[in-house]
Amino acid sequence: KQEVTQIPAALSVPEGENLVLNCSFTDSAIYNLQWFRQDPGKGLTSLLLIQSSQREQTSGRLNASLDKSSGRSTLYIAASQPGDSATYLCAVLLQNSNSGYALNFGKGTSLLVTP
Amino acid sequence: NAGVTQTPKFQVLKTGQSMTLQCAQDMNHEYMSWYRQDPGMGLRLIHYSVGAGITDQGEVPNGYNVSRSTTEDFPLRLLSAAPSQTSVYFCASSSGGQPQHFGDGTRLSIL
Numbered sequence: 001k002q003e004v005t006q007i008p009a010a011l012s013v014p015e016g017e018n019l020v021l022n023c024s025f026t027d028s029a030i031y032n033l034q035w036f037r038q039d040p041g042k043g044l045t046s047l048l049l050i051q052s053s054q055r056e057q058t059s060g061r062l063n064a065s066l067d068k069s070s071g072r073s074t075l076y077i078a079a080s081q082p083g084d085s086a087t088y089l090c091a092v093l094l095q096n097s098n099s100g101y102a103l104n105f106g107k108g109t110s111l112l113v114t115p
Numbered sequence: 116n117a118g119v120t121q122t123p124k125f126q127v128l129k130t131g132q133s134m135t136l137q138c139a140q141d142m143n144h145e146y147m148s149w150y151r152q153d154p155g156m157g158l159r160l161i162h163y164s165v166g167a168g169i170t171d172q173g174e175v176p177n178g179y180n181v182s183r184s185t186t187e188d189f190p191l192r193l194l195s196a197a198p199s200q201t202s203v204y205f206c207a208s209s210s211g212g213q214p215q216h217f218g219d220g221t222r223l224s225i226l
Contacts, residue, residue, distance in 0.1 A: 031212050036192040043205060045118075057169045089158075093212055101146045101209055105158040108172055 002027045006090055013080055014114055018064070021075040021109045023090030028068050034103065035064050035075050036089040044089065048075070078109035078111045087111070116140050121206050121218035128196045128225050136191040136221050141224030144216075146209045151175065151202040152220075160207065164189055196225045209214040 003026040013019050022035070032051045036044040046065040048057045050073070056065040063076040077084055088109045091103035122137045140147065148163035160173030164183040178200060180192040189208075193200060201224050209215040 031123075038215075041222075043219040046216070049214045073160075091158075093220040099160060099171070100148070100163050100168060101212055101215070102160045102163055102173060103158075103215060105150075107155070107157040113224055 002092060002094055002104040004092055004104050004106040005091060006088075006109050008109060009107070010095050010110040010112075012112040012114065015080060015082060016020055017080050017113075018076070018078050019111075020079055021077070021088050021090075023073040023075070024104055025071045025073075025092050025104070027092075027094060027096045030068060030072050031093040031095045031097070032066075033073050034078075034091045034093070035062075035073075036091065038087045038089060039110070040086075047088075076109075082113050085111055085113050100110070119206055119216050122206075123217065123220050123221060125222045126224070128193075128223065130176050130196060130198060130225060132196050134193050134196065134212060136204055137175055137192075137222070138189045138191065138218060139187050140189075140206075140208040140216070141187065142208060142210070142216065143186060144208035144210045144213070145186065147183070147192045148173070148215075149179070149181065150207065151207045153202050156205040161204075162193065166172070176204075193223075198225045201225045 012099040034049045037049045050066040087108040089108045090106040134176045150158040150162040162181040165171045204221045206218045
């Protein structure tokens with residue numbers, strides 16, 4: 001079974017700092033990896049999707065990298081803002097999933113950006 | 116653009132009651148799925164469907180039924196609610212391996 005681990009579980013940083021969230025997975029035979037944001041009491045919002053053949057994806061202040069061989073992905077947030085406070089979830093889709101396109105989720109990193 | 120719509124947003128049930136959580140998507144996605152999210156457990160797959168008329172079990176299917184009579188709708192039925200089913204339920208849809216879209220969730224409490 002694919003295990004997805006996110007470190008740290010919680011993170012508090014002052015506004016303006018650059019930060020890195022980590023995600024590791026045990027099965028490198030992935031189809032893609034997706035980063036989500038979840039605000040308290042809300043659903044999941046897709047931030048970035050990296051296909052297995054890609055090394056990174058960028059959207060605004062967000063950059064996600066993928067090293068499939070080592071089973072790692074990082075989400076880099078530049079110049080953090082209080083509005084970035086949320087839980088960030090990493091999820092992988094296996095190449096040979098027996099559950100269609102079901103995602104395997106990490107437990108998330110809870111980020112607090114203080115003014 | 117409605118995306119994925121879940122109803123109700125909140126529900127309180129008594130043990131033994133039954134209910135249906137509704138999920139509808141307007142993006143013509145063939146793949147739909149149900150997850151539950153519990154503190155410390157992350158999101159776990161309950162059931163999924165790869166198209167109308169086709170459903171299958173995920174990681175934690177016991178106590179839940181699903182059906183997929185149309186592409187748009189994928190309801191989740193609790194047959195006899197138990198306190199262990201207290202959770203937040205999310206419905207998701209996608210087209211193949213493309214980014215998955217999630218609803219806002221249904222917060223369910225079983226007393």
